[in-house]
Amino acid sequence: MEGWRVALALGVPWLTGTLGVRALWRNAPVGGWPLALGYGYFLGLLAAILLLRAQVAAGGPLDWTGPTLALAVLGLAGGALARRRGGLSVSCWNPWRAMPGGIERGLFILLLAWLGWRLFLLAQEVWLRPLYPWDAWTTWGVRARVWSELHQWVPFVDPQHWLADASGSVYTVHAWEYPDAVSLLALWPTLAFGAWHEPVAHLPWLGAGVALGLGFYGQARLWGASPLAALIFVWLLLSLPVLDTHIALAGYADLWLAAVFGLAVCALLQWARTGDRWQGVLALLLALACPWIKREGLVWALLLIPAVAVVWTPRRYWLWLAGGFLLALTLWWMTGGVAFTVTGWGEVRLTPEVIQLPALGRFELHYHDIWEPVVRNLLILGNWHLLGYLLLAALLAGLPRTLAEPWRLAGMIVMGSGLLMLFVLFFFTEAYLWAVEYTSINRVFLQFAPALLFWVLTVSVSYNPVVSSRQPPADAPAQNG
Amino acid sequence: MAQMNSPANRAGPLGGLLPWLIAAVLGAVLTALAVLLFYRTGGLLTAAPPVQLTGTELQLTSGQGELTPNGLEIRQPGPDGRGVVQGLVQRMVQAKLFRRLSWRVEGLEPGSELQLIWVTLAEPRTLRERRLPSVSEGTIDLATEPHWQGRIAAIGLTVRGAFSSPVTVRQLELRPAPLTVGELGRWAVDEWCVFEDWSQRSINYASGAPLDALFPPVLIVALWIGLSATLYAGFNLPRRRPGALLPYAALFLLGWLLLDLRWQWELRERLERTVERFAGKDMTERRLADLDGEFYRFLLEVRRRLPEKPARLFIVSQDPAGFLAGRARYHLLPHNGYMGFSQPPEAARANDYVLILSPLPGVRYDRQGQALAWENGRLSVDLRYAAPPGALFQVRGN
Numbered sequence: 079m080e081g082w083r084v085a086l087a088l089g090v091p092w093l094t095g096t097l098g099v100r101a102l103w104r105n106a107p108v109g110g111w112p113l114a115l116g117y118g119y120f121l122g123l124l125a126a127i128l129l130l131r132a133q134v135a136a137g138g139p140l141d142w143t144g145p146t147l148a149l150a151v152l153g154l155a156g157g158a159l160a161r162r163r164g165g166l167s168v169s170c171w172n173p174w175r176a177m178p179g180g181i182e183r184g185l186f187i188l189l190l191a192w193l194g195w196r197l198f199l200l201a202q203e204v205w206l207r208p209l210y211p212w213d214a215w216t217t218w219g220v221r222a223r224v225w226s227e228l229h230q231w232v233p234f235v236d237p238q239h240w241l242a243d244a245s246g247s248v249y250t251v252h253a254w255e256y257p258d259a260v261s262l263l264a265l266w267p268t269l270a271f272g273a274w275h276e277p278v279a280h281l282p283w284l285g286a287g288v289a290l291g292l293g294f295y296g297q298a299r300l301w302g303a304s305p306l307a308a309l310i311f312v313w314l315l316l317s318l319p320v321l322d323t324h325i326a327l328a329g330y331a332d333l334w335l336a337a338v339f340g341l342a343v344c345a346l347l348q349w350a351r352t353g354d355r356w357q358g359v360l361a362l363l364l365a366l367a368c369p370w371i372k373r374e375g376l377v378w379a380l381l382l383i384p385a386v387a388v389v390w391t392p393r394r395y396w397l398w399l400a401g402g403f404l405l406a407l408t409l410w411w412m413t414g415g416v417a418f419t420v421t422g423w424g425e426v427r428l429t430p431e432v433i434q435l436p437a438l439g440r441f442e443l444h445y446h447d448i449w450e451p452v453v454r455n456l457l458i459l460g461n462w463h464l465l466g467y468l469l470l471a472a473l474l475a476g477l478p479r480t481l482a483e484p485w486r487l488a489g490m491i492v493m494g495s496g497l498l499m500l501f502v503l504f505f506f507t508e509a510y511l512w513a514v515e516y517t518s519i520n521r522v523f524l525q526f527a528p529a530l531l532f533w534v535l536t537v538s539v540s541y542n543p544v545v546s547s548r549q550p551p552a553d554a555p556a557q558n559g
Numbered sequence: 560m561a562q563m564n565s566p567a568n569r570a571g572p573l574g575g576l577l578p579w580l581i582a583a584v585l586g587a588v589l590t591a592l593a594v595l596l597f598y599r600t601g602g603l604l605t606a607a608p609p610v611q612l613t614g615t616e617l618q619l620t621s622g623q624g625e626l627t628p629n630g631l632e633i634r635q636p637g638p639d640g641r642g643v644v645q646g647l648v649q650r651m652v653q654a655k656l657f658r659r660l661s662w663r664v665e666g667l668e669p670g671s672e673l674q675l676i677w678v679t680l681a682e683p684r685t686l687r688e689r690r691l692p693s694v695s696e697g698t699i700d701l702a703t704e705p706h707w708q709g710r711i712a713a714i715g716l717t718v719r720g721a722f723s724s725p726v727t728v729r730q731l732e733l734r735p736a737p738l739t740v741g742e743l744g745r746w747a748v749d750e751w752c753v754f755e756d757w758s759q760r761s762i763n764y765a766s767g768a769p770l771d772a773l774f775p776p777v778l779i780v781a782l783w784i785g786l787s788a789t790l791y792a793g794f795n796l797p798r799r800r801p802g803a804l805l806p807y808a809a810l811f812l813l814g815w816l817l818l819d820l821r822w823q824w825e826l827r828e829r830l831e832r833t834v835e836r837f838a839g840k841d842m843t844e845r846r847l848a849d850l851d852g853e854f855y856r857f858l859l860e861v862r863r864r865l866p867e868k869p870a871r872l873f874i875v876s877q878d879p880a881g882f883l884a885g886r887a888r889y890h891l892l893p894h895n896g897y898m899g900f901s902q903p904p905e906a907a908r909a910n911d912y913v914l915i916l917s918p919l920p921g922v923r924y925d926r927q928g929q930a931l932a933w934e935n936g937r938l939s940v941d942l943r944y945a946a947p948p949g950a951l952f953q954v955r956g957n
Contacts, residue, residue: 101609175726188864192823195823196823196826198824198828199823199827200730200826202830202833202834203829203830203833205840206834206837206845207757207833207837207845208834208837208842208846208849209889210757210759210849211759211761211762211887212759212762213762215885215886215889216885216889219889220888220889220892223889223892224892224893227893228618228869229891237899240897241904241906242906244908245868246869246871246895249895250897251897252880254897275842276842310812313819314815317815317819317822319765319767320764321760322822322826323760323762323765324762326826326829327755327757327761327762330762362740455764457772457777457778457781458775458777458778459764459765459766459767459775459777460766460767460768460775460776460777460818460821460822461764461765461766461767462777463815463818463819463822464777464778464780464781464784464811464814464815464818467781467784468811516760516762516763516764517763518879519763519764520764521762521763559756
């Protein structure tokens, strides 16, 4: 019985999210179903925990049934809408239609089997191993377990408040101010299970791996990649050892941020290329979720703004845009930066010496020469297979054509600003120790890896007009490119 | 991977298969030659620089003396008649590779006895010894020493003698011994077959081989792809035609597959151990089988002494941010615990609980006075449970 409840708690949000995303498109674009399944998983689960938070905030119980029922109703509505718009056709799901027989089909099947085996191994680790990695049992899992075992929403406060509290009704963890989405994601299936059970709490991590692959595949197909090429890129993604590790040793937030930000970037680049407003909506929704998953998610989300600005700016003004940016940067440098207070948030300080953001902390800027551990982690150790080399090749291949189309520039800006952010973080702040000690360097890079890989796909797979399984109506957004 | 989906690509790879295969095979041969050449012409010292322990990196653990500009000076031996100097090998080098030991000692008198001592990562409590020639400077090869194995965690010297004048240990050095072509080949195979189970560091990185590997798989595969691609480009000068980059993409994907095969093997091996350890067990049994199983057993006893309703719990330990303190808090949830204490907190109130994790220097339980006592502090408590890993106390009301 518990198993069925857990299946409902995970399945209903996933199905609702899938139908909701599927209903966005009137026609049946290639890759539409995998895309919907991938994006639907994240949007559905995030909606579920958002509803759970709202239910508690409204004085309701910490219980899964209310949000699940609400999502079921939404799912029915989404399904009906998708059906009316002809989006429930599964013909576009069949990869064989777009694939000649012979070697290509054989490779596709082999690769699919290989990925299935990989996920099967990871699933067994998730199911058998008690909560293992450090931050999971010091932070994310602590909150989830307390809420799950008490069946009650108890606040987590800073240790000083906890010490002074006479009621005993507040809890504390060292990282008490971290966002709560990841703890809620672990909590969600255990509410349905009826008790804290770590394998059940970790199931969403396995689902995140699968859904990331599906969403990535769908977007790759929509971009114009053949089924085999799309699946090859999914294999490149799901074979990354650090990503696999974060599925197997479930409990960290980085996999979620990697998936949500990565899929946001996929949708953003599709929107930049085709102008498809629903892709823009997907990008926006997922970007908004990033700060809820991890504090640095705010920075990742903000990195998308320059890319959006480029897409919105007519090409003839790009030079002005670049000039304005350089001018602003020069003025910022010459005036010693800016400092201001945001009411209710705190002091923001952006100077050549200090970066201070209330949600993230204060970073003194000094150069640290840490090329050796950075190069070792990205290009020599087994963390990323050959992703570092692929990235270098893609940069060389992509740079000459950066200004050819708005999406190319948008993609280059996302990549460039992301890599610049990582460079500043590791080479100019105290976070350099994360690289020297081999701690967070790969976890932070993981947050960017799916986005990087999709960008590599966009510069390496030749553009093909999106093929629909049906005759597209005139307003079909996916046909615009 | 460019233009992988173009129809024109499909004919390309078959037509160019032979040069591609030749390039791949020759690329592999060239990679092997390049790496061997690198290591046979002095590259070994770049990839595996010597470990040198001098003055500040050495400690006097038996005897009396001091650090001087020349090195660590031993003036008098310890109670057992020996002066003992040792230092940590931070890089934990592999004994099999770093087997050349050199020493420089001044002031040795005739009849003095010099011994090398060391401990390994696998046996940190077992001190190994080997007699050295009693000369001021020397080098030996430890290849035949049976206990010079695994990873070396610390090395040192013991000096036994009259000590009529001070003995100064200037330097200890471990260098990699030159490897023959055959040894390098076996070394590469060994490195690629090294298995490492999940650890607390796994979430941060996956090294794919020993961290100090001489043949890191990713680098070797990248080198092979680069050389093979260059050779292929030499056979088929790049032209702007559909599918021209496909052979290069195929080389890249083959390289990725090789690395992924190894990773899959490692995942499967890890899963085997996970299954052995946890399969068919309920959650309590799984936790008992986990890396802190014995500690969890102690915490099960602690939990039995805690009330049914969540209580406020102060976890006090020598390392408040450490592994055991954090695991104690997690395993005792939903009791309202926090582990950021190295002393019992003044803020504790009646009916709060204090869990002391041993050892905790400076804090003692006054059994007669029924109180925890420490410098400038005292807390009235009742002892609820005590065992070697720690003790649970309940704070008494005034």
